[in-house]
Amino acid sequence: MSTTESASHYNNLEQLSVQELLVSINQEDKTVPLAVEKAIPQLEKLVEVTVEKLRQGGRLFYIGAGTSGRLGIVDASECPPTYGVPHGMVIGIIAGGDGAIRKAVEFAEDDEQQAWLDLQEHQITDKDVVVGIAASGRTPYVIGGLKTCRNTGISTGCIVCNPGSAVAAAAEYPVEVITGPEFVTGSTRMKAGTAQKLVLNMLTTATMVRLGKVKGNKMVDMQLSNHKLVDRGTRMLMEELQLPETEAAALLQKHGNVRAAIEAYEKK
Missing domain, CATH: 1.10.8 (Helicase, Ruva Protein; domain 3)
Known part of the structure; x- marks a missing residue:
């Protein structure tokens, strides 16, 4: 069994007070940055290839399902207003299409062929880099997409929260953040989702800084949209x-x- 699916360290949650619930969740959340820290050497390699590709006019794609897919879309959507880059430079794709952003699409993540079809709609080439996001590390949609990209000569990375996963094996630049059991068993929108968000923040922030989109510590290219x-x-x-x-x-x-x-x- 994957660590993200293993039993919570806490039991009889329904018998805990609100304060006990919140303190316990917070205790678990405190472990996430430490898990991310251990993955920095892996993330460094992914940032370096992403910077290289974007400097050459390539794009960064995220592919994922459920919470993981939504997190990729959030990160991609925040890059243009924050750094003034074109909307097509960082693109988030979720299994099941845009409708799955708000409402789960049953079994969309189980199709190994669909991610590549979704990427082809954007005329993906070997100038681009594709990062698969999957807490479990076993999402067929992500595995299939990464495998096809890699076989086609496209640079691939991933963000997973289990060791030795199929998604990591399919990626050239895997980032494995081992977050362990969730407070509510299997609820990977919690610690695993937090870890993925932290890594995504680091990936695009470091990339944009290296691309010269920050002066000093200021977002000098941000869109003045409000x-x-x-x-x-x-x-x-x-x-x-x-x-x-x-x-x-x-x-x-x-x-x-x-x-x-x-x-x-x-x-x-």
């Missing part, structure tokens, strides 16, 4: 260029982007 982000951009310019708020706001409005505003001001 008042909060306009205010943030204004503060960035105030700090970076030592400008008063009114001048920084005017500069940002004129150039529509923090990086562009900084570059224009420094050329004066």
Whole structure:
């Protein structure tokens, strides 16, 4: 049995008080960053190949089912507003199609052929990199997609939460974060899902930094899509260029982007 499916360390959960439930869940959650830390050497290799592919004009794809698929879509959807990259640079694909984002599609994850068909809709090539996300490490949709990609010369990685899994075996750059039993037995949306989210954060953040999408520690290429982000951009310019708020706001409005505003001001 996989470790993510093994029995919880806690029992008779229905007899615990709310405080006992919350404290116990929190105790389990504290173990997740330590598990992620052990996987950093593996993740480093995946980041390096992802940076290389994206620098050459390639794209990063995520494939997954259920919670894992949804996490990939969340990470992909946040890259354009955060780093100003095109929407097609990081793409999340979930078994069962977009409808499965909100509602589970029965048996969608059991089709080994479908992930490759889904990837082909995006005209995938060997310039791209595909990362399979599967807590169990045994999702047929992910295994089949990674195998076909690898056989086609496409770089592959994965994020799994069990050791020695079929998904990891199918990936060229596996990232194995061993999170152990869940608080509720088998509920991998908990610790395993948290681990996957942490790894996804690390993967795309490190990649975007290496691609030059961050200046200092600021998201200078972010999309100014709401008042909060306009205010943030204004503060960035105030700090970076030592400008008063009114001048920084005017500069940002004129150039529509923090990086562009900084570059224009420094050329004066």
